[in-house]
Amino acid sequence: xxxxxxxxxxxxxxxxxxxxxxxxxxxxxxxxxxxxxxxxxxxxxxxxxxxxxxxxxxxxxxxxxxxxxxxxxxxxxxxxxxxxxxxxxxxxxxxxxxxxxxxxxxxxxxxxxxxxxxxxxxxxxxxxxxxxxxxxxxxxxxxxxxxxxxxxxxxxxxxxxxxxxxxxxxxxxxxxxxxxxxxxxxxxxxxxxxxxxxxxxxxxxxxxxxxxxxxxxxxxxxxxxxxxxxxxxxxxxxxxxxxxxxxxxxxxxxxxxxxxxxxxxxxxxxxxxxxxxxxxxxxxxxxxxxxxxxxxxxxxxxxxxxxxxxxxxxxxxxxxxxxxxxxxxxxxxxxx
Amino acid sequence: xxxxxxxxxxxxxxxxxxxxxxxxxxxxxxxxxxxxxxxxxxxxxxxxxxxxxxxxxxxxxxxxxxxxxxxxxxxxxxxxxxxxxxxxxxxxxxxxxxxxxxxxxxxxxxxxxxxxxxxxxxxxxxxxxxxxxxxxxxxxxxxxxxxxxxxxxxxxxxxxxxxxxxxxxxxxxxxxxxxxxxxxxxxxxxxxxxxxxxxxxxxxxxxxxxxxxxxxxxxxxxxxxxxxxxxxxxxxxxxxxxxxxxxxxxxxxxxxxxxxxxxxxxxxxxxxxxxxxxxxxxxxxxxxxxxxxxxxxxxxxxxxxx
Numbered sequence: 001x002x003x004x005x006x007x008x009x010x011x012x013x014x015x016x017x018x019x020x021x022x023x024x025x026x027x028x029x030x031x032x033x034x035x036x037x038x039x040x041x042x043x044x045x046x047x048x049x050x051x052x053x054x055x056x057x058x059x060x061x062x063x064x065x066x067x068x069x070x071x072x073x074x075x076x077x078x079x080x081x082x083x084x085x086x087x088x089x090x091x092x093x094x095x096x097x098x099x100x101x102x103x104x105x106x107x108x109x110x111x112x113x114x115x116x117x118x119x120x121x122x123x124x125x126x127x128x129x130x131x132x133x134x135x136x137x138x139x140x141x142x143x144x145x146x147x148x149x150x151x152x153x154x155x156x157x158x159x160x161x162x163x164x165x166x167x168x169x170x171x172x173x174x175x176x177x178x179x180x181x182x183x184x185x186x187x188x189x190x191x192x193x194x195x196x197x198x199x200x201x202x203x204x205x206x207x208x209x210x211x212x213x214x215x216x217x218x219x220x221x222x223x224x225x226x227x228x229x230x231x232x233x234x235x236x237x238x239x240x241x242x243x244x245x246x247x248x249x250x251x252x253x254x255x256x257x258x259x260x261x262x263x264x265x266x267x268x269x270x271x272x273x274x275x276x277x278x279x280x281x282x283x284x285x286x287x288x289x290x291x292x293x294x295x296x297x298x299x300x301x302x303x304x305x306x307x308x309x310x311x312x313x314x315x316x317x318x319x320x321x322x323x324x325x326x327x328x329x330x331x332x333x334x335x336x
Numbered sequence: 337x338x339x340x341x342x343x344x345x346x347x348x349x350x351x352x353x354x355x356x357x358x359x360x361x362x363x364x365x366x367x368x369x370x371x372x373x374x375x376x377x378x379x380x381x382x383x384x385x386x387x388x389x390x391x392x393x394x395x396x397x398x399x400x401x402x403x404x405x406x407x408x409x410x411x412x413x414x415x416x417x418x419x420x421x422x423x424x425x426x427x428x429x430x431x432x433x434x435x436x437x438x439x440x441x442x443x444x445x446x447x448x449x450x451x452x453x454x455x456x457x458x459x460x461x462x463x464x465x466x467x468x469x470x471x472x473x474x475x476x477x478x479x480x481x482x483x484x485x486x487x488x489x490x491x492x493x494x495x496x497x498x499x500x501x502x503x504x505x506x507x508x509x510x511x512x513x514x515x516x517x518x519x520x521x522x523x524x525x526x527x528x529x530x531x532x533x534x535x536x537x538x539x540x541x542x543x544x545x546x547x548x549x550x551x552x553x554x555x556x557x558x559x560x561x562x563x564x565x566x567x568x569x570x571x572x573x574x575x576x577x578x579x580x581x582x583x584x585x586x587x588x589x590x591x592x593x594x595x596x597x598x599x600x601x602x603x604x605x606x607x608x609x610x611x612x613x614x615x616x617x618x619x620x621x622x623x624x625x626x627x628x629x630x631x632x633x634x635x636x637x638x639x640x641x642x
Contacts, residue, residue, distance in 0.1 A: 038608050039606075039607050039608035043630065045347065045349055046349040046351050046352075047348075059610070067625050071601075071613060072611075075601070076400050079399055080399065081399065085610045088610050088625060231396045281608060282401075282603045283391060283400055284455060286353055
């Protein structure tokens with residue numbers, strides 16, 4: 001029966017299960033694109049197969065249109081990008097009319113990022129989005145460093161809890177709180193989000209910084225202070241993911257300086273259930289696709305067949321040699 | 337509260353993102369280099385006034401790409417511009433860029449030799465669209481000539497970019513006014529002369545051409561030119577912001593139509609980062625920040641809130 005010329009192939013390796021859960025939100029894979037780094041999705045059609053993404057977080061919307069901050073709005077720093085865009089957007093009504101109809105048919109889960117100036121405004125925006133078809137989740141941007149109000153809500157645990165709880169009270173849509181690293185105790189803020197009923201938290205928004213042109217005695221950004229993103233902040237983001245994972249059970253979406261598949265894997269092992277690709281979209285518009293293509297190989301290298309084999313598998317005991325860590329991770333995979 | 341912008345319509349859908357080899361790289365003026373890359377996917381479709389984003393792959397410092405105007409495109413690696421070079425788009429393969437070394441990206445770029453690779457995406461932006469006029473005036477300041485050569489060539493009918501099915505308006509003549517701080521900054525001026533343009537140069541120090549600015553060149557031109565019929569003249573301009581604002585004022589005072597190509601810092605070039613915004617006015621005079629990369633870089637000078 002068998003064809004003698006047909007080479008004997010090893011049995012096919014089943015494709016790994018890339019799906020992940022963030023509370024009530026289930027995503028086809030853990031590679032998402034971050035708010036403010038992917039436009040409204042439509043801009044990327046020439047570069048990215050949008051329906052392959054684990055999720056799209058379009059640019060943050062506010063209740064009313066905002067022109068945003070005066071240029072310069074970004075400046076490149078060492079291995080990083082400092083930005084102060086200032087939530088330039090056309091407002092929630094224009095988003096629902098002009099952007100969402102296209103986004104919801106693009107094939108990827110759409111996680112709408114909203115920023116309210118106050119707790120009641122967050123609740124009002126969530127109420128307006130409740131029942132609108134095509135929204136997989138809400139990401140609460142309580143952490144934009146470039147508008148004065150957002151950061152106040154995101155730096156106080158009780159305010160964070162009240163924003164999340166208020167939003168949960170008016171919508172059945174899963175809720176993710178995006179937190180700022182510019183706080184003394186990230187765990188306390190994350191606990192506030194968890195107590196408020198968040199399905200997950202996104203760690204981290206940008207780190208505040210400034211850049212200076214000393215010859216002109218001028219700040220480089222029109223708004224003086226901006227938020228730093230890119231490879232320069234990856235260790236800070238990983239530290240935040242680590243601290244929260246050690247203390248709390250809430251699912252984490254990791255973001256901050258991810259360029260390579262190694263970066264993605266570091267976040268998963270440290271405790272992120274999914275990652276968002278941000279500044280890398282600027283450096284290479286195909287970045288998200290490249291990472292998605294590399295993910296199954298990286299899972300196979302760890303003998304992992306599903307994302308849960310990896311997530312939070314970091315051996316936290318200090319000082320283990322790299323080889324030991326790898327062996328330990330492998331053992332854990334077999335045991336699970 | 338301002339009027340919300342209408343939806344953006346000029347997406348980078350036709351752009352390609354590729355890794356391209358550097359074919360040649362040479363000094364053409366003080367601190368100024370001419371770069372040729374092998375990029376058939378981009379060279380075939382690039383139109384006058386469009387740009388690409390160029391990045392040194394795998395590096396995190398510099399991390400991001402930079403926008404550079406497409407200066408010219410060619411069918412063969414070793415050809416210099418020649419009049420009558422009208423290949424079909426299928427054969428067009430190389431693209432040239434000219435840049436001045438200014439920051440860490442261009443400092444790193446100038447060290448790259450032929451054979452090195454660059455990550456490139458483009459062509460991007462709207463490019464120039466010129467009305468049918470007798471006389472096209474190209475006005476450049478500094479490195480702004482890079483956005484204008486292809487436009488002048490096309491309007492003189494000595495080269496066609498993009499699809500061979502495109503029809504472009506012809507001008508009876510093209511005058512190219514170029515201003516710089518000093519004469520050492522003019523590189524490859526022969527490209528413009530050989531294409532059949534009337535070339536006029538100005539330098540602030542008087543080392544080459546007229547001592548003064550491009551506006552002086554325009555004033556000089558106006559003395560010999562019949563400006564009673566401004567609709568027969570069109571200006572396309574690219575250079576430093578102050579210079580473009582001066583040219584915009586000059587043309588507005590004479591009711592001559594003027595398009596400018598804005599140079600803004602960009603992080604992505606494709607509309608996702610909202611870095612490169614400029615204050616643009618709508619028909620009702622209301623301004624909003626517009627993304628230079630996908631709603632420009634070419635705008636009518638009257639629409640810009642200088």
